[in-house]
Amino acid sequence: QVQLVESGGGSVQAGGSLRLSCAASGSPGVYCMGWFRQTPVKAREWVAEIEADGPTGYAYSVKGRFTISKDNAKNTLYLQMNNLKPEDTAMYYCGAEVGWCRSDHFFGNWGQGTQVTVSS
Numbered sequence: 001q002v003q004l005v006e007s008g009g010g011s012v013q014a015g016g017s018l019r020l021s022c023a024a025s026g027s028p029g030v031y032c033m034g035w036f037r038q039t040p041v042k043a044r045e046w047v048a049e050i051e052a053d054g055p056t057g058y059a060y061s062v063k064g065r066f067t068i069s070k071d072n073a074k075n076t077l078y079l080q081m082n083n084l085k086p087e088d089t090a091m092y093y094c095g096a097e098v099g100w101c102r103s104d105h106f107f108g109n110w111g112q113g114t115q116v117t118v119s120s
Helices: none
Strands: 002-007 010-013 018-026 031-039 042-050 056-058 066-071 076-081 090-098 114-119
Touching: 002 090, 018 031, 018 090, 018 114, 031 066, 031 076, 042 066, 042 076, 056 066, 076 090
Parallel strands: 010 114
Antiparallel strands: 002 018, 018 076, 031 042, 031 090, 042 056, 066 076, 090 114
16 A cells, blocks of 8 residues: 655646656555546546656647656656646646556556646
């Protein structure tokens, strides 16, 4: 079991940048790590993921703008968000799943979320 705590959200104007962080603690092991986002009017959307050994994947809507990374020494996951758009406004959640990333983007462990608001 892994505990996850997100931070780094806030308000920014369109074109700006934010870096989200997710501090992980708990049982050691091999994990797929990822980010999702959700608003009151749209379903949860998968954003990005990173395998335990490094390969990454992104939703088409954020390719070229967002970068997922991790620092194993700090047990921290990051999401660097550049050229933010109003449609990026959402609650962002980090997740962890034991083993390799799944094709259905299932994650069994979640944090509490951090709000990102992008104004035009």
